[in-house]
Amino acid sequence: MFIAMLSRGWPLIVITALAITGILLEWPLEAMAVIMGVILIIGLAIIAVSAREKEVERNSQKLKELTGYFVRRFMVDSSQSIFVIIDTLFKTDNPKLWEWARACDMSARVFNAWVNGLITRLESDNKTGRFSIYLRAYTNELWIINNLYYEYIEQFCEVVEKIEVPEETREQYGKFVVEYNTFVTQFRELISEMRKVARTEIEPPSIKTAREVAPFTVQHSSLKK
Numbered sequence: 001m002f003i004a005m006l007s008r009g010w011p012l013i014v015i016t017a018l019a020i021t022g023i024l025l026e027w028p029l030e031a032m033a034v035i036m037g038v039i040l041i042i043g044l045a046i047i048a049v050s051a052r053e054k055e056v057e058r059n060s061q062k063l064k065e066l067t068g069y070f071v072r073r074f075m076v077d078s079s080q081s082i083f084v085i086i087d088t089l090f091k092t093d094n095p096k097l098w099e100w101a102r103a104c105d106m107s108a109r110v111f112n113a114w115v116n117g118l119i120t121r122l123e124s125d126n127k128t129g130r131f132s133i134y135l136r137a138y139t140n141e142l143w144i145i146n147n148l149y150y151e152y153i154e155q156f157c158e159v160v161e162k163i164e165v166p167e168e169t170r171e172q173y174g175k176f177v178v179e180y181n182t183f184v185t186q187f188r189e190l191i192s193e194m195r196k197v198a199r200t201e202i203e204p205p206s207i208k209t210a211r212e213v214a215p216f217t218v219q220h221s222s223l224k225k
Helices: 002-025 029-074 082-091 095-126 131-162 167-194 218-223
Strands: none
Touching: 029 095, 029 131, 029 167, 082 095, 082 131, 082 167, 095 131, 131 167
């Protein structure tokens, strides 16, 4: 704590020491004022840069944690993955749904490899301390991954609103919505915070929340075939 206070307060310490020395040696007041002003400006600039670097480091750590959370909760190894929920459609007697679910299963493997590669690179680059170099690029990459993932959420909603599916599928999706929307809120907050210290064109509202599905009704039954 003492070191932190010293690193932030060194301009005042130097100015105080300079003032005492100037008084003892009877330096001209004008010269002292100019020197102390320059020291103060330099000190404030260094403190501002240091504070920005700390904020960038904090945002990088949050991005790594958020990406890790996405991997653990929404990829194929988790029951909360939209792809795992889509797989439950194999329990229906609708072959068209099976074809769509198989296509989604192939996409899931691509997503899994992509996002696991991202978290590996994040963990590796975090150790270098060069946060400002990759923060914007990796944030954009997670945004792209999530937007593509969201497309499968929307496709799933369209399917289950038109075709009767197992009740457990709907219940599982309901649990998914709660957890996924928590992730969306955290991602939006990170984007808002990050824009103070790193350039990004991402707007928080562009990260969309998952919607609840409307209940299946009998009049939709004609779409089963």
